[in-house]
Amino acid sequence: MSSTALITGASKGLGAEFARLFASKNVNLILVARSEKELNELKDELENRFNISVWTIAKDLTIPENVQAVYDEIKRAGTEVDYLVNNAGFGDFGYFADTEWERHRKMIELNISTLSQFCHLFIQDWIPRKSGKILNVASTAAFQPGPGMSVYFASKAYVANFSQAIAYEFRKYGITVTTLCPGPVKTNFGRAARMNHPNGFLKDMKTPLPEEVVSFGYRAMMKGKALAIHGVLNKFVASSVRFLPRKWLATLSAKVISW
Ligand SMILES: NC(=O)c1ccc[n+]([C@@H]2O[C@H](COP(=O)([O-])OP(=O)(O)OC[C@H]3O[C@@H](n4cnc5c(N)ncnc54)[C@H](OP(=O)(O)O)[C@@H]3O)[C@@H](O)[C@H]2O)c1
Numbered sequence: 001m002s003s004t005a006l007i008t009g010a011s012k013g014l015g016a017e018f019a020r021l022f023a024s025k026n027v028n029l030i031l032v033a034r035s036e037k038e039l040n041e042l043k044d045e046l047e048n049r050f051n052i053s054v055w056t057i058a059k060d061l062t063i064p065e066n067v068q069a070v071y072d073e074i075k076r077a078g079t080e081v082d083y084l085v086n087n088a089g090f091g092d093f094g095y096f097a098d099t100e101w102e103r104h105r106k107m108i109e110l111n112i113s114t115l116s117q118f119c120h121l122f123i124q125d126w127i128p129r130k131s132g133k134i135l136n137v138a139s140t141a142a143f144q145p146g147p148g149m150s151v152y153f154a155s156k157a158y159v160a161n162f163s164q165a166i167a168y169e170f171r172k173y174g175i176t177v178t179t180l181c182p183g184p185v186k187t188n189f190g191r192a193a194r195m196n197h198p199n200g201f202l203k204d205m206k207t208p209l210p211e212e213v214v215s216f217g218y219r220a221m222m223k224g225k226a227l228a229i230h231g232v233l234n235k236f237v238a239s240s241v242r243f244l245p246r247k248w249l250a251t252l253s254a255k256v257i258s259w
Helices: 013-024 036-049 064-076 101-129 150-173 210-223 232-243 246-257
Strands: 004-008 028-033 054-058 083-086 133-137 176-181 227-229
Touching: 004 013, 004 101, 013 028, 013 036, 013 083, 013 210, 028 036, 036 054, 064 101, 083 101, 101 133, 101 150, 133 150, 133 210, 150 176, 176 210, 210 227, 227 232
Parallel strands: 004 028, 004 083, 028 054, 083 133, 133 176, 176 227
Antiparallel strands: none
16 A cells, blocks of 8 residues: 655755655655645656655645644545655744844744644554654754854754654654754755855855755654764764863854854
């Protein structure tokens, strides 16, 4: 029997690559993001290349009612979701006092509330059947405070801690939760976070291809790993920061992020 993956933030970037990878494994897809046109172009591409069905739902997931509405639509259609990829997220570059609160409020809604609510909705369906896999996209930002992107870094710390906690809780039901922590990847993320300053820290950085990060995350999810940090250097940094005095972390991080 064919299975189905729900992928949020699937119109571009890592989410679109997740869609391509799941499609290549003959998994049917439910793709959610705001950009209807991009979602439909991806649907056409994937349905032409693979023997799967792709359902697109264009919704703004910073609006709390839309999360429940997506879930209700899926239930009404009688579709069972087997894989949940909570990938939609964005950041905002700039010192907290200089940035708009509304952007932060939406970021917290999307990066934290939407991700948590989808987990909460699907776990209720998965407990009786004792199966289901979740991949929550955090970031290497999760491991330290981030002056210049304070709310984003904190939101990803939430994702990592929340996801590892529920991974522990859900083990007894045979349900796995994987936290994927990519380092910088060139997608639309930088533009969405308004990081296009000429000296922005991503500018000259050699970064992995989105496909590499996605394939790494996918393999970790299938193995049911709780934490997947992409890249040797990122793993090293994420483990070393644990041994540094907390008071140094914001200063070190500020030097990397700011221009
Ligand atoms: N790229 C990096 O360097 C990097 C590093 C670490 C972690 N991450 C994380 O990876 C995830 C994917 O990011 P990306 O790099 O692929 O960025 P991206 O290219 O900007 O893609 C973000 C996706 O999220 C969707 N999205 C944004 N706001 C949304 C909203 N209000 N409602 C529904 N969907 C929304 C976007 O679609 P629409 O615009 O069509 O809505 C898009 O599909 C994010 O959680 C990000 O924090 C990225």
